[in-house]
Amino acid sequence: MKVLSLSVLALALAACASQPPLSPRTVRVVTPFANGHLLADTAVKFKEELAKTAPHITVTIQTSVLNEQSIDPAMQPCEADKRVGDILLTGGQPIQDWAPEYFFFNGPYVIRDFAHLQRVWAGKAGTAMAAKLEANGKLVSFDPVYRGYRQFTSNAPIRTPADFKGLKLRLPPVPDWISVWKALDAEAVQVPLPGIYDALKSGAATASEGDLTQIQSLKLNEVQKQLTLTNHLVGFGMQMANACFFRKELAPSEQKAVSAALKAAAVWGTQTIQQREAGIIAQLKAGGMTVSTPDAAAIRQRAEPAIKQLFATKWNVTTWQAVLEE
Numbered sequence: 001m002k003v004l005s006l007s008v009l010a011l012a013l014a015a016c017a018s019q020p021p022l023s024p025r026t027v028r029v030v031t032p033f034a035n036g037h038l039l040a041d042t043a044v045k046f047k048e049e050l051a052k053t054a055p056h057i058t059v060t061i062q063t064s065v066l067n068e069q070s071i072d073p074a075m076q077p078c079e080a081d082k083r084v085g086d087i088l089l090t091g092g093q094p095i096q097d098w099a100p101e102y103f104f105f106n107g108p109y110v111i112r113d114f115a116h117l118q119r120v121w122a123g124k125a126g127t128a129m130a131a132k133l134e135a136n137g138k139l140v141s142f143d144p145v146y147r148g149y150r151q152f153t154s155n156a157p158i159r160t161p162a163d164f165k166g167l168k169l170r171l172p173p174v175p176d177w178i179s180v181w182k183a184l185d186a187e188a189v190q191v192p193l194p195g196i197y198d199a200l201k202s203g204a205a206t207a208s209e210g211d212l213t214q215i216q217s218l219k220l221n222e223v224q225k226q227l228t229l230t231n232h233l234v235g236f237g238m239q240m241a242n243a244c245f246f247r248k249e250l251a252p253s254e255q256k257a258v259s260a261a262l263k264a265a266a267v268w269g270t271q272t273i274q275q276r277e278a279g280i281i282a283q284l285k286a287g288g289m290t291v292s293t294p295d296a297a298a299i300r301q302r303a304e305p306a307i308k309q310l311f312a313t314k315w316n317v318t319t320w321q322a323v324l325e326e
Contacts, residue, residue, distance in 0.1 A: 021056070022054075022056050022251060022253070022254065023056070024056050024057075024058065025056065025057055025058070025254075026057070026058045026059075026060060027050075027057055027058070027059050027060070027086050027087060027258070028059075028060050028062065028085040028086045028087070029043045029046065029047070029059055029060065029061045029062070029085060029086070029087045029088075029089065030061075030062045030063075030065040030071070030075075030084055030085030030087070030088055030089075031043055031061075031062075031063055031064075031065065031088070031089040031090060032064065032065055032066060032067060032068040032071050032090055032193060033063060033064070033068075033089075033090075033193075033214075033217070034063055034064050034217055034218075035063050035064075036216075036217045037063075037213055037214065037217045038145070038147055038148075038211075038213040038237070038269055038272065038273050039089040039090070039145065039147070039237045039269070040061070040063045040089075041269065041272070042089060042145050042237065042239075042265050042266070042268065042269035042272075043061045043063075043089050043265075044061060045264070045265040045268045045269065046059070046087075046239075046261050046262055046264075046265035047059035047061060049260070049261035049264045049265055050257060050258065050261040052261075053257045053260065053261070054253075054254060054257040054258075054261075057254070057257075062085065064194070065084060065085070066084065067192050067193065067194070068090060068091055068093055068172065068192070068193045069093055069172055069173055069192065069193075071084065071088065071090060071093070072088065072090065072093060072094045072097055072098075072137060072139065072240070073097070075088050075138075075139060075240065075242050076137065076138045076139075076242070077242075077244075078138075078242075078244035078248075080245070080249070083242055083245075085242075086241060086242055086245045087239070087240070087241045087242075087245075087258075087262075088139070088238075088239075088240045088241070088242075089145070089237055089238070089239055089240075090237065090238055090240070091106075091147075091235075091236075091237060091238065092105065092106035092236070092238065093172075094133055094137055094139055094141075094238055094240060095129065095133070095238075096174060096176070097137060098132060098133050098136040098137030098139070099129045099132040099133050099136065099137075100314065101314060101315055101316065101317045102125060102128070102129035102132070102315070102317060103176055103314070103315060104310070104311065104315040104318070104320075104323060105117065105120070105121070105126075105129070105236075106176075106233070106236075107176060107177075107180070107233070107307065107310065107315070108177065108180050108181075108232045108233045108303060108307065109232060109233070109300050109303055109304075109307060110307065110320065110323060110324075111233075111234045111323070112234070112324070113234060114146040114234055114236070114270065116234070116326070117144065117146075117234050117236060118144070119326050120323060120326045121144060123326055125317065125318055125323070128317070129141075133240075134243055138242065138243045138244070139240040139241065139242065139243060140240065140241045140242075140243050140246045140247070141238065141239070141240055142239040142240070142241070142259065142262040142263065142266070143239060143262065143263050143266035143267075144236040144237065144238060144239070144266065145236060145237035145238075145239065145265075145266045145269040145270055146234075146235070146236055146269070146270040146273055146274065147211040147213060147214075147235035147236055147237050147273060148211040148212045148213060148235050148273045148277050148280075149211065149212075149229075149230075149231040149232070149233065149234060149235060150209050150210055150211050150230075150231075150232055150233040150234075150235045151209065151210070151211070151212065151215065151227060151228060151229050151230055151231070151232075152207060152208070152209050152226075152227070152228040152230050152232075153200075153207060153208045153209075153210075153215055153220050153224040153226065153227055153228075153289075154167070154206060154207035154208075154224060154225070154226045154228065155206055155207070155224060155225050155226060156206070156226065157226055157228070157290075157292060158207070158226065158228040158230075158292075158294055159228075159292070159294045159295060160294065160295050160298055160299070161184055161295075161298055161299050161301075161302040163294075164181070164184035164185055164186045164299075165184075165185040165186075166185065166186075166187060167185075167186045167187065167206060167207050168186075168187050168189050168203075168204070168205045168206040168207065169181055169186040169187065169188060169189060169205065169206075169207045169208070169209065170189050170190075170191045170196055170199055170200065170205035170207065170208040170209075171188045171189065171190060171191075171209070172190065172191075172192070172193065173190045176310055176314065178190075179306050179309075179310065180303050180306045180307060180310075181303075182306075183302065183303055183305060183306035184299065184302050184303060186207075189204060189205040191204070191205060193214075196208055196210075196218055196220065197218050197219065197220065197222075197223060200220065200223040200224055201222075201223040207224075208220065208224070209230075209232070209233075210235075211235035212273075212276075212277060212280040212281065212284075213273060213276075213280065215227070215280075215284065216280050216283065216284060221284050221287035221288055221289045222287070222288075224289065225288070225289060225290060226289065226290050226292065227281070227284055227285070227289040227290070227291045227292070228292055228293075228294055229281075229291065229292070229293050229294075230294060230296055230299060231296060232296075232299070232300075232303075237269070239262050239265070239266060241258070246258070307320065308320065
């Protein structure tokens, strides 16, 4: 028995010795956000984490790539030279594009806080959404990154639902968001992310909504007087990988290393913005903005019919009540 065991051990060691070392490779990480944005910083953290366990992999990071609303189709091709990158850090656009019935994850007043989002993300709905993102969008989904609550910037104060009437609100081309804010009589002005500053400066838009790191990185305090803490949406970033890259191009050990590094980066990004939120608000205030808290309950109440309609017609894989109970 001892001889047999030694023989098996010798064969195992020989097999390990015969396996060639993994070849050097480059992984391209892209994000539509500029340097200084939380997701750009999270990409850097991913690079640092991956270097600890897979030093043969070189990570390159490209920020401000394409448009947040059009970047994920450029991630789809299996041919490496035809896709814009291998790993993408972005907002919730992939859900709108490839799993729109699950866009309630990114709907105003649906998710209470990031802990709630994580529970729903890890549950039945989140698992089904991830499967659809890969089937339709050819994108593998990893842990989300908390980006902070989304807030409002404006020149005139926003205190009650009445203050939304006639407000020229910059929004991305997200129909579900537009329908909610139209219910409060806001006028949607669709402007791509890089154009927000100029739209607000010129008066083409008179207000915007976004997470604090977006407001700060775009320097909106230079063109807006008011920061209104509505906490209307739990902002999150998505970490996605091209399915062919992750499933076919990476060895199993590399898949494990990439997954672990993305998980660690998500934890770091989440903790970072949680620690920074109060400081960012103070910095925006020091930069000239007046910070106020509106009648958030009244604004939510006015938005409720539009949200219920979305669950009845577009997000009908579940109900608002079922999401709130998780």
